[in-house]
């Protein structure tokens with residue numbers, strides 16, 4: 001189901017909001033008790049109630065836009081479970097399970113796979129280390145796959161075999177941007193004119209986060225991409241969620257907000273500052289369930 005929304009007044013481009021189905025996890029057990037990325041500092045206090053309030057603002061926004069949101073029960077002792085984007089990668093009712101790089105998150109893999117099975121998805125058990133939609137992004141019919149910090153190159157082959165799709169491997173080089181969804185935002189997840197969308201699925205990205213080879217691939221494949229500044233990247237501006245028209249972003253990504261408006265998108269600011277203490281943002285808290 002899709003609903004059409006009027007384009008931004010100054011833009012010639014008509015954008016269409018598509019109804020999405022997401023999986024989220026209320027951060028009832030959120031805290032920072034270990035360090036597995038440069039953002040996490042266990043000595044800094046966290047406020048779980050504030051994390052829940054901020055997360056609820058995101059949840060409410062999705063419902064307000066007419067999206068369907070499913071919830072997985074949080075498990076005590078797994079504080080990173082709120083970042084559901086890492087729990088798997090789902091296309092056409094098949095969930096490729098996650099196999100986490102660090103032992104601290106290991107038990108989340110089976111917990112998410114149980115949820116997928118219980119909710120009618122076909123589960124492809126992973127052999128290779130991969131962190132789900134944190135490192136795999138569907139753009140049109142192509143999977144962009146990140147490596148360098150978490151998911152392995154072998155998982156790129158495996159995800160291609162599971163879904164029978166072209167996989168484009170990209171290498172991340174800055175430890176602050178350790179998952180692909182910190183460095184690329186998919187703006188038009190549904191490809192093409194046949195879906196009533198723009199002619200080509202487009203992205204925004206942070207060039208600085210990639211090696212030379214990956215930057216050339218991105219430049220060639222996405223000549224119309226929005227290139228985001230280092231300042232906006234550094235506040236996790238790209239860790240955003242788009243339905244093709246409404247793009248939920250961090251309020252600190254002011255340059256990106258202007259770039260989105262120029263292109264006819266509707267940026268919506270939601271602050272997840274507390275969840276940033278764990279090294280995650282809007283997109284990390286959102287796993288798309290494509291049936």
Ligand SMILES: CN(C)C(=N)NCCC[C@H](N)C(=O)O
Nearest residue numbers: 037083134179278279280284
């Ligand atoms: C875009 N990002 C970063 C995500 N998709 N996930 C956030 C994971 C955070 C967790 N503490 C970790 O380091 O795994």
